Amino acid sequence: MEEWLVPVASAFWLGILTSISPCPMATNLAAISYVGRRVDKPRSVFYAGMLYTGGRTLTYLVLGVLLVSSLLSVPMISHVLQKYMNMFLGPILIIAGMVLLELISFNLGGDGISKSLHEKAESLGLYGAGMLGIVFALSFCPTSAALFFGSLLPLALKEQSGVVLPAIYGIATGLPVLVFSVLLATGANRLARAYNLAVSFEKWARRITGVLFIVVGIYYSLVYAFGLSLGW
Secondary structure, three states, X not given: OHHHHHHHHHHHHHHHHHHHOHHHHHHHHHHHHHHOOOOOOHXXXXXXXXXXXXXXXXXXXXXXXXXXXXXXXXXXXXXXXXXXXXXXXXXXXXXXXXXXXXXXXXXOXXXXXXXXXXXXXXXXXXXXXXXXXXXXXXXXXXXXXXXXXXXHHXXXXXXXXXXXXXXXXXXXXXXXXXXXXXXXXXXXXXXXXXXXXXXXXXXXXXXXXXXXXXXXXXXXXXXXXXXXXXXX
């Protein structure tokens, strides 16, 4: 049980960091505006927030199962991963850390909510929140791609967990929408204060995590790629 504590906590932290990063935060705010459009009905706002979080969780769960199981089910790939995973992990963490620190960047396409998508979600009523959760989870931007493919996926492969860790990550990515949904129903001033706190927290959390990724990545590279004994 104790050996699972660090991977589970890491998956949860990566999900939280994803949810409050600038690009995912923008989509989460779009989702909040959608789920909170009937602020006079707190129960509907809460249910919509639950459906949105459920949509994100389901998406990352399916991606995790497909990617982890497919990679581990091929004997050759499974053997390579088991033998060289720690060696690969170093450079992957360094690149992910550099993305988080904005030292490198890449464009994965447009973001935001399109008019047609918003209209489609509106036509589905309350269940449209679930659709938004699925679509936004698939709308990877550099930060979310680095955190999911560069951090969460290698962790899931290392622990051979294609279900639990992606699910925890997905739940964490949708938690802010649940929190903001409650705040929307109780007062706009609280929402504004919570948003400002989240923005301030995100900057420092992303930088600290980026530095840690690079440090750990350098350590893994030196030990497993270059075979150095650091005596730690």
